[in-house]
Amino acid sequence: MFWSLALILFPILCAAAAAKINERRTESLFAIAVAALTFLGSVLNLYLVRSGGAHTWGIASWGILGSILRLDSLSALFSLFSSFVWLAAGIYMHSYMRYEEQIAPFYTYYLITLGATQGIFLAGNFIVLLLFFELMSVTSTVWVRYHENPEAEQAGDLYHHLSVAAGVFMGTAVILLYLAGVRPQVGLAAISPTRTLPFIWAVLFLIAAFGIKAGMFPLHIWLPKAHPVAPTPASALLSGILIKTGAYGLIRTGQLVNWGQTDLIPWAGTLLVVVGSITMLLGVCLALLQGNAKRLLAYHSISQMGYIILGIGSALFLKDNGAFSIAGAVLHSLNHALFKSSLFFGVGIIILGTGEADLYKLGGLWKAFPLTGIMMLIAALGITGAPGLNGYISKTLLHHGILEAAATGSPLMVWAERIFTLVGVGTTASFVKLMGLAFLGKQKTPVQFNRGENKALAVAMLMLSVAMLLIGTMPGWALSLLVEPAAESCGTVGLGVLDHLDFFTWPAIRGMLLTLAAGFVLFAVGMKTHLFHLQLPYWLSIDWAARTLYRKVRGLLQPRAGQ
Numbered sequence: 001m002f003w004s005l006a007l008i009l010f011p012i013l014c015a016a017a018a019a020k021i022n023e024r025r026t027e028s029l030f031a032i033a034v035a036a037l038t039f040l041g042s043v044l045n046l047y048l049v050r051s052g053g054a055h056t057w058g059i060a061s062w063g064i065l066g067s068i069l070r071l072d073s074l075s076a077l078f079s080l081f082s083s084f085v086w087l088a089a090g091i092y093m094h095s096y097m098r099y100e101e102q103i104a105p106f107y108t109y110y111l112i113t114l115g116a117t118q119g120i121f122l123a124g125n126f127i128v129l130l131l132f133f134e135l136m137s138v139t140s141t142v143w144v145r146y147h148e149n150p151e152a153e154q155a156g157d158l159y160h161h162l163s164v165a166a167g168v169f170m171g172t173a174v175i176l177l178y179l180a181g182v183r184p185q186v187g188l189a190a191i192s193p194t195r196t197l198p199f200i201w202a203v204l205f206l207i208a209a210f211g212i213k214a215g216m217f218p219l220h221i222w223l224p225k226a227h228p229v230a231p232t233p234a235s236a237l238l239s240g241i242l243i244k245t246g247a248y249g250l251i252r253t254g255q256l257v258n259w260g261q262t263d264l265i266p267w268a269g270t271l272l273v274v275v276g277s278i279t280m281l282l283g284v285c286l287a288l289l290q291g292n293a294k295r296l297l298a299y300h301s302i303s304q305m306g307y308i309i310l311g312i313g314s315a316l317f318l319k320d321n322g323a324f325s326i327a328g329a330v331l332h333s334l335n336h337a338l339f340k341s342s343l344f345f346g347v348g349i350i351i352l353g354t355g356e357a358d359l360y361k362l363g364g365l366w367k368a369f370p371l372t373g374i375m376m377l378i379a380a381l382g383i384t385g386a387p388g389l390n391g392y393i394s395k396t397l398l399h400h401g402i403l404e405a406a407a408t409g410s411p412l413m414v415w416a417e418r419i420f421t422l423v424g425v426g427t428t429a430s431f432v433k434l435m436g437l438a439f440l441g442k443q444k445t446p447v448q449f450n451r452g453e454n455k456a457l458a459v460a461m462l463m464l465s466v467a468m469l470l471i472g473t474m475p476g477w478a479l480s481l482l483v484e485p486a487a488e489s490c491g492t493v494g495l496g497v498l499d500h501l502d503f504f505t506w507p508a509i510r511g512m513l514l515t516l517a518a519g520f521v522l523f524a525v526g527m528k529t530h531l532f533h534l535q536l537p538y539w540l541s542i543d544w545a546a547r548t549l550y551r552k553v554r555g556l557l558q559p560r561a562g563q
Contacts, residue, residue, distance in 0.1 A: 004057065004071050004122045007041045007079065008132075010034070012115035019108045028094045031107045035090040038114060039083040046076040054187060054489065056124055067124035067185050073485035074187075074330070078121040078248050080482075081334045082241045085341050085464070086114050089240075092345055092460035093233045099352065100231060106146060109139040113237070120245045126177070126184040126206075130170045133213075133245065137163035140242055143234035144226045155225040162212050162222050169209035176202035182256075189258035189491060200265055206253045207272070214246025215302045216309055217279040224286070227298035228357070232348025235294060239301040240341035247308045247333045251326070255491050259326075260316040270412060272313025273405070277419045280306030284426035288433070288532055293347045293357050296434060297340065303423060304336045304383065310416065311398045314405040317413070325401030327487045327498055331478070332394035335471065339382035339391060342464040343434075346376035349457055350438060354445045359434065364443030369453050373439045375461040380431040382468045384516060385424060387509050390471035393478065395424070395512075396503055421515060428519020429526060436523070475503050 014034045021027040048055065054072035090110070097103045116139060119132030141163065145156035177184045180202060181194030193199040212219040223243075227235045250272075254260075260269055283303025290296040311329030315322030349372045350365060351357050366373050382389040385396075402420055405413040471478045479498055502508075526532045 004045060004055075004069050007038055007045070007083075008069075008115050008119040008122060010041075010115070011038055011111045011118070015108045015111035015115070018111055019105075027103070027107050028090075028097065031110055032087070032090040032094060034111055035083065035087040035114065038118070039080075039087045042076070042080040042083040042118075045071055046073075046080050049073050049076050049485070049489075058124060068128055069122050070124035070185075070187050071122060072187060072489040074248075074251065074487075074489045075121045077330070077334065077482055077486040078244065079118055081337050082117055082121065082244065083114070084467070085240050085337050086117075086237065088341065088345075088460045088463045089233045089237050091456055091463075092236070092348075095454050095456040096233060096348060096352065097231070100146075105142065106231065106234075109142045110233075113139045113143075113242075117241060117245065121248060123186055125186055126170065126174050129186060129249070130167060130174065133170065134163075134167050136242065136245065137167065140234075140238065143230045143238065146231055146234065147229060149229075152229040155222070155229045159222045159226050162219065166209040166212040169205045169212075173202040173205035173209065176205065186252050187255060187489070189255060193264070196264065203253060203257060203265055203268065206256070207250065207268075210246040210249030210253065211275075211309075212246070214243050214250060214309065215279070215283075215305045216246070217275055217282055217302075217306075220279065220283070220302045223302055224295050224298040227301070227344075228292055228294040232294075232344055232351065235297075235348075236341040236344035239297065239344060240337040243301060243305060244333050244337060247305065247312075247329070250309065250312050251329065251490060254312050254316055254326075257316070259322060259491060260319045269313050269316030269318070270410075272309055273317060273402075273416050274313075274412060276306045276309030276311075276313050277416045278306070279303070279309060280423045281419050281426075282306075284423050284430065287430045288426060288526065289534055291358050291360050293350070293359055293434060293438070294344070296359070296430060297343055297347065300383070300427070300430060301336075301340060303427065304332070304340065306423070307395070307398055307420075308332050308336070310420070311401055314401045314413070314416075317405050317408075317410075318401070321404060322401065323487065323498060324397050324404060324501075326490055327479070327483050328394050328397030328399075328401055330486050330490075331397060331471075331483045332391075334482070335382065335390040335394045335468070338464045338468050338471075339379040339389075342379035342461050342468070343376060343383070345457065345461050345464075346372050346379070349453060353447045353453075355448065356445045359437040361444050362438045363441040363445075364439070365447075366439045368443075368447040369439075371453055371458050372461070373435075375458075375465045376439075377435060378465045378468060380435055382472070384428045384431055384519065385512055386516060387504065387512055388469075388472050390468045390478075392472060392512060393475045393503055396508060397498075397501075400501070424512075424515040425518040425522055428516050429522040432520055432523040433526075433532065 011034055056067045056070050058068040113136055116132045116136035120129055123129035141156055141160045144159050145152050174184045176198040180199035215223045280303050283299050287296050287299035308329045311325045315325035382391040385391045402417045406417040
């Protein structure tokens with residue numbers, strides 16, 4: 001477990017050294033080197049668990065301290081792709097951050113957050129996970145507040161408050177697990193808690209805690225505020241990696257209840273399917289209404305996390321038949337990290353070159369940013385699920401999972417499958433809008449001289465594009481090397497069905513092509529009817545509801561005058 005401990009402590013210790021470097025180029029190269037070594041360490045960890053099993057490290061006979069760190073195929077995979085995207089972000093920052101002021105704190109927190117995120121994925125119990133979860137939340141808040149303007153401060157406050165709430169929920173869950181006679185260890189199923197009610201509440205608090213970070217409805221309100229105000233590399237990591245800590249926690253929570261096989265919480269799967277479906281649909285609908293490119297991507301982070309939550313929920317609902325669902329949730333976590341980070345990188349280059357994030361003020365950027373356009377197109381095809389790209393593979397797995405759930409005859413599962421298809425249409429329309437308005441037509445905003453594409457930015461996006469193409473064109477390799485071992489370490493049974501799945505049958509490809517075609521039609525209708533300019537009243541928003549509830553609760557808790 002030396003390498004696991006090093007993956008956590010090495011970036012955090014190096015952050016102290018980065019804070020003392022005053023020269024920008026040296027500081028940038030130092031951060032890239034640390035991220036590269038962390039990535040190599042995560043590759044070694046994946047190699048160590050290639051044959052299955054789990055490695056734990058702790059202090060023997062010290063109760064919960066007997067399992068401080070845990071390395072299995074699931075934690076190794078999340079550690080691997082997070083460090084890979086972190087390295088790409090570091091390379092991207094080498095050029096991007098030269099246009100920002102006071103970058104030393106940014107690089108310092110970049111490294112601390114890297115170590116904290118690795119700590120979450122490698123934690124052996126929920127107490128250790130909570131400690132790193134809180135550290136990650138504190139340091140990433142600095143990213144949101146980085147530009148120190150009123151909008152950034154407001155978004156940072158909201159992000160901080162919800163992060164604190166998530167920490168409180170997780171801490172409460174740990175206490176309740178102890179009251180239920182369950183050791184809060186990561187990776188182990190609670191087969192027979194001595195007290196059922198505290199255990200049920202513990203699971204609900206864990207779902208709420210991880211749901212906040214995952215952007216789960218109705219706890220998603222921080223994403224569309226935080227992403228647009230943060231520097232682009234931070235937006236990419238917030239969306240690509242940090243919200244995956246929520247997905248990882250929800251998967252571990254599913255493992256804690258043994259994927260529904262103990263019938264302790266028989267409705268947990270249905271709850272997550274319903275919430276995941278709402279999250280998917282709400283995210284894509286709000287994304288279609290956005291003109292700001294970064295806010296559009298933020299709402300799609302919500303929508304895509306809905307896919308993952310839906311997969312986890314259907315795995316719980318199907319119990320020992322949820323192989324497709326959990327494999328799809330795991331792979332889509334990896335895929336979303338790749339294509340969403342790449343899309344944020346591309347939008348950052350556009351903003352860097354034009355100073356504009358409003359899609360309706362852009363256009364005709366193919367000539368100015370040809371490489372960015374190509375790699376954003378690859379990422380857009382990935383997120384829409386086009387055959388040959390990575391998103392097609394994970395969405396196919398997720399669709400198989402929800403179809404199996406719908407086959408049980410449950411009306412909720414039937415509607416979840418319909419929403420799954422509808423969201424695919426909306427996702428395509430959104431990215432036709434993004435790519436079309438930014439790169440096609442007449443150029444409306446001039447490109448600033450010598451700002452935009454360069455080698456470092458291109459290399460960062462190319463790394464992610466190559467990974468997307470490899471997964472999309474060689475799904476058998478991705479499943480056998482990465483996904484199946486991770487799903488097995490979740491405690492999922494019946495994974496043999498994955499070996500016989502042919503992703504490229506004509507019915508599967510035809511269904512996806514029809515979804516893509518419907519998305520093009522929706523885009524055309526939306527642009528012609530000005531549907532995408534619809535402004536919903538503020539009182540219909542979750543933000544309004546949350547603020548109203550906060551004010552009322554605050555008013556009740558404050559002492560009355562004269563008392």
